[in-house]
Amino acid sequence: MNVHLWEKLKAIVRRHIEGTEHGIHADDDGLLMHGPQLTWMDSQINGKAVTPREGKAVEVQALWYNALRTMQLLANRFKEKNLAQTYFQHVKES
DSSP states (O other): OOHHHHHHHHHHHHHHHHOOGGGOEEOTTSOEEBOSSOSTTOOEETTEESSOOOBOOHHHHHHHHHHHHHHHHHHHHTTOHHHHHHHHHHHHHO
């Protein structure tokens, strides 16, 4: 894997932990919090959400868990053991 790509991936995960637009951030329990109407399941009729998905939508958590596990694997490959442990801690919390 390209080192430049690895640095970008770390920045993306770090940003999601710290917080992005629309209220996306890692909560105290390690799960991602997000604002309304940000998932693929959000739909509206007359401007009102049919299935509100604000908070901690399960499909987002599955993707988040997979991202953290992948980052843990990559951190080990890049011999960044402390970072791998950090990702593991986030997985344990979520």
